[in-house]
Amino acid sequence: MEYYHISKKQAILKIIIAICILGVGFGTFVVSYLAFDEIEKEEMSVVQGIRTSATIQQADRKEETTIQEKIEQINHAVVGISKLRNTESTIFRTESTSELGLGSGILVSEKGYILTNAHVAGGKYSNCYVTLDLGNQYKADVIWSDNNLDLAILKISGGLFPYAQIGNSEEIKIASEVYAIGNPIGYEFQKTVTKGIVSAKDRTIKFTENNQEIYMSNLIQTDATINPGNSGGPLINANGEVVGINTIKITSAEGIGFAVPINLVKPILAKLEQTNQFEEASLGIFAFDKNVLPYLEEELNWQAGIYVENVIAGSAAEKAGIFKKDVITHIDGKEMQKMCHLREYIYTKNPGDTITIKLLRRNTEKEISVTLEKKQ
Helix, strand or coil: CCCCCCCHHHHHHHHHHHHHHHHHHHHHHHHHHHHHHHHHHHHHHHHHHHHHHHHHHHHHHHHHHHHHHHHHHHHCCEEEEECCCCCCCCCCCCCCHHHHCCEEEEECCCCCEEEECHHHHCCCCCEEEEECCCCCEEEEEEEEEECCCCEEEEECCCCCCCCCCECCHHHCCCCCEEEEEECCCCHHHCCEEEEEEEEEEEEEEEEEECCEEEEEEEEEEECCCCCHHHCCCEEEECCCCEEEEEEEECCCCCCCEEEEEHHHHHHHHHHHHHHCCCCCEECCEEEECHHHHHHCCCCCCCCCCEEEEEECCCCHHHHHCCCCCCEEEEECCEECCCHHHHHHHHHCCCCCCEEEEEEEECCEEEEEEEECEECC
16 A cells, blocks of 8 residues: 655645635635626616606506596586576577677585686676586576676575685696686587696786776786686696686787686685675775786886775775875785785775775885775
8 A cells, every 4th residue: 555645835735726716716606696686686676667667657647537536526516607598508599609698617615606707797796597517507696796806706506516626826836737627618518628837927917898997917827728618617726626717818829818816715705605795895996016017107116015006085095094106015914915915805804894004105104094894
């Protein structure tokens, strides 16, 4: 039998070689593992991306379905309005649409209160006819109307009615989506829905009515299609809430429509809901805010507040000592920058209430107490 003698150096060398072989093998394993792990991460990332994309698409579809459902519900509260009783099933009759006074409105209370335009409904204490979702027709009383705002509130009786939720017109943003609903050319095309965006806020429109120049200020501008019969119909935000009442349209330009912000009449609706009556308090001034400046021929300049253009003879304002060219800056400590804010606040008051007005007269600050009177 033969024996081989291994020297100490050879043993160490073999150990080193073995360690190197193991090291190379381990390193190869680590590199392979990291490579496969990276590939797996990329695959997972792709899968996750696909899942995320699918989730976003599902969310978009869900949001679209939600607004569709809300519009469907609001449609039940949209009404047709005519100054003449509709006894025929077609709009193709001898009277024109303007003669019929065809327009739209929106129920804003289960008690039967309806918001629309003044030029659609007519003046206070007049009557018109309202056609509801199922074709039922009611005689409506005009309980409040303001031509300068082109707004009116009607009342019908007969039960609990479907109604739309009211939103906050101060919260709308430029470029946010809105929907206009109404009867564009009569009852055969009732409840037409058009979609657009808020093109601008606080717009002012100047027009002539009964040989008088009228300014409508603080309007919402939209590119949602608004035809004549849409007048008085609601402007709806993406939450399915009424943020405005559609009104006049510039006929000389395409894609320009306007709505009166809903916040303006919230105080009136609140009083009607609580007491079933509204007595309008009157300050007795004609005034405008800075948005009207571009329309004025005379050069006027004031930094903040509401400019008094005229004081009605015998009014509460005249009796208290308010003059033309005064600039109202505060009422009862509340800052006044827009005419809509002044109107909103006065609507919360009752005839006989006393308010404190802070104003500027020739750059001198004055404070005046005014006892409001009932608007005639």
